[in-house]
Amino acid sequence: MQKDTVTVSDFALKSYERTLQPEHLVPLDCGHFDPYLGQFEASSAAAVEWFKRHF
Incomplete structure (x- = not known):
C-alpha cells in the first residue's frame, strides 16, 4: 500500500478500520x-x- 501512488493509503486504512x-x-x-x-x-x-471461509 505504501507504493500506491493512485489511492491514498491512509484513507483506505481508516475505512478498513470501520468495516x-x-x-x-x-x-x-x-x-x-x-x-x-x-x-x-x-x-x-x-x-x-x-x-471459501465466509460463503
Whole structure:
C-alpha cells in the first residue's frame, strides 16, 4: 500500500478500520495496479480464501 501512488493509503486504512466483520486485510508491497498484474497470484489467493471461509 505504501507504493500506491493512485489511492491514498491512509484513507483506505481508516475505512478498513470501520468495516464490520468479517474483514481481513492482506497488505501487498506494490503499486495500485500490481495486485491485478505482477501480484495477481497473491491477491487472488487471498480473495479466494476469504470467500471459501465466509460463503
